[in-house]
Amino acid sequence: MAGRTRGGAPTRRCPSCGTPVITQLVGNRAALNVTADLTPLTPDQQRQLREPNRLIWCLRTNSLGHQRLLWLDPWHPPDCPHGDHVADHRCPPAEPSTLF
8 A cells, every 4th residue: 555644645546346436534533534435425324324333524635736544523513514425335245146
């Protein structure tokens, strides 16, 4: 895996399903290694996808184009103007294979 600079967020494709994702170490003390989808979510989609083990993130892009993930706490507005909201990545269910 390529090295990361602090605050950098490399985008790539999931090796299992090929979905575009962003990977970043989020946090200063107890950091999480996060892989999130790059597809922006509407407030309704955020409510549907949020689970105890699946977080929603605010994907902020600065003026230089660097992207940074921030955790959405319960008080974060679902329609904030700071960036797109994205979910932790989960590969879609595998298609059943057909045996001959």
